[in-house]
Amino acid sequence: MNDIYPTFYKKFKCIANLCPDSCCKDWDIDVDCETEKYYSCVEGNLGDKIRKLTVTDEYGERVFISNNGKCPFWNQNMLCDIYIGLGEEHLSATCKNFPRMSVDYTDFCEHILSFACPEAARLMLEDDNAYADFGGENELSACENSDDYMSFLLKSRERTAKMLLDRSQPFAYRLADCLEFNAQIQIILNGGEPAPLDFDDTEPCGCGFIFDMHLNFEIMSSEWKDKVALAAKNGGELKISKEFDDDFEKFVLYYIYRYYLEAVNSGDVLYSIKRIICAYIVTSKIEAALKAAALPCDRLRILQRYSKEVEHSYENTERMNAEFSKDKRFSAQNLILMLEAMV
Ligand code: SF4
Structure with a gap:
């Protein structure tokens, strides 16, 4: 499998409280099964709060209850209480991955950052040659004979x-x-x-x-x-x-x-x-x-x-x-x- 990345992809680093439009606001935060299983055993006030604020939405997904359009764990310093209390490895998959997105086309996989993240958008606008490896020989040869x-x-x-x-x-x-x-x-x-x-x-x-x-x-x-x-x-x-x-x-x-x-x-x-x-x-x-x-x-x-x-x-x-x-x-x-x- 060929993995194809834009040139800016690996430069990305979340700017957390310096972000002008955090992904911790306006969106529901999904809690995947594996992460929820871990949260079910977390002790203390943070564990209690996480369990109290995890609900099932109208689509049947497990999410954190929004607090006026914001993630309830996004604190007054615009930092994440779960990240601070449990570490990045225990964020839900949505939070850990965003703004990284991947599309698997079987013969090759394209990785990209979302423009909805201001820091990713900044990297993309500053890069004049961001997608140099996309559509190149790697991709074309990967599917040349197998998929017209x-x-x-x-x-x-x-x-x-x-x-x-x-x-x-x-x-x-x-x-x-x-x-x-x-x-x-x-x-x-x-x-x-x-x-x-x-x-x-x-x-x-x-x-x-x-x-x-x-x-x-x-x-x-x-x-x-x-x-x-x-x-x-x-x-x-x-x-x-x-x-x-x-x-x-x-x-x-x-x-x-x-x-x-x-x-x-x-x-x-x-x-x-x-x-x-x-x-x-x-x-x-x-x-x-x-x-x-x-x-x-x-x-x-x-x-x-x-x-x-x-x-x-x-x-x-x-x-x-x-x-x-x-x-x-x-x-x-x-x-x-x-x-x-x-x-
Ligand atoms: S939108 Fe991007 S830079 Fe802002 S908090 Fe989310 S991941 Fe970090």
């Missing part, structure tokens, strides 16, 4: 990544080209012959429907909701800065390497591309709207928060995929016209 489908997806993913990094074009055009290319890939995956997209019945529309969808999502932070609402109201005509596009390239590679190969199970390459387009519209317009209103604006935090609010929410991702399937405004043709009109 995966081999095809790996090649189309590499072509997609190259198109997204082609700085001779504005980023919105690159996204449009990449969507058109993947619409052809999708036809091939569906067993058809590639053919030019038919734009005859497509009426271009603005990006308001993408904001409507995001405002109807489950949103954890009112600050985030306000930013999306501001961009929905004022962002439509605002131009995207080149600096934003340069950083978004790193975010887009993260998305591509994290999600494109899901098509090996779903048979759909367009979901991941459409999710990237939504992320681009919302985050770029938030930055533009904040700047236009002379409000504080931190690009890393906008991208990181998008990852936390949308990408890491199972409910929101499911809703988005459902909209892609049923709302014609998410057709490849409409999104291409919308992107081209942005430049």
Whole structure:
């Protein structure tokens, strides 16, 4: 098995109480069976507190009861009482692993860090060559003879990544080209012959429907909701800065390497591309709207928060995929016209 890591992966170290948006808030903390078994024998006040605050949620998972949206063991110094009292080795698997994520494709395994962690996001935005080993010879040779489908997806993913990094074009055009290319890939995956997209019945529309969808999502932070609402109201005509596009390239590679190969199970390459387009519209317009209103604006935090609010929410991702399937405004043709009109 080939294990493939982005270059920044091993540099990651949790910055704990210096973190501007801890993973100890907004999310439920899962307690896996093995860790709960250990907790059942911990003596003293900490053991009693852990057992009292471990409950079964509506999905049947064992979790710590949230304390106003925060982990009940996240103390006033923004440090973890379980880490302090029992050591890192006795954190639940979720806490021990985050933001590390792995996807096992049988012939190879890709490891990545989540953009929802601000420190991981910082490492990704600072690294110009983060995914140099992804899609390389190791991966291609691992499945060259054994799996034509995966081999095809790996090649189309590499072509997609190259198109997204082609700085001779504005980023919105690159996204449009990449969507058109993947619409052809999708036809091939569906067993058809590639053919030019038919734009005859497509009426271009603005990006308001993408904001409507995001405002109807489950949103954890009112600050985030306000930013999306501001961009929905004022962002439509605002131009995207080149600096934003340069950083978004790193975010887009993260998305591509994290999600494109899901098509090996779903048979759909367009979901991941459409999710990237939504992320681009919302985050770029938030930055533009904040700047236009002379409000504080931190690009890393906008991208990181998008990852936390949308990408890491199972409910929101499911809703988005459902909209892609049923709302014609998410057709490849409409999104291409919308992107081209942005430049
Ligand atoms: S989000 Fe990242 S840096 Fe912040 S507390 Fe969690 S793991 Fe540490």
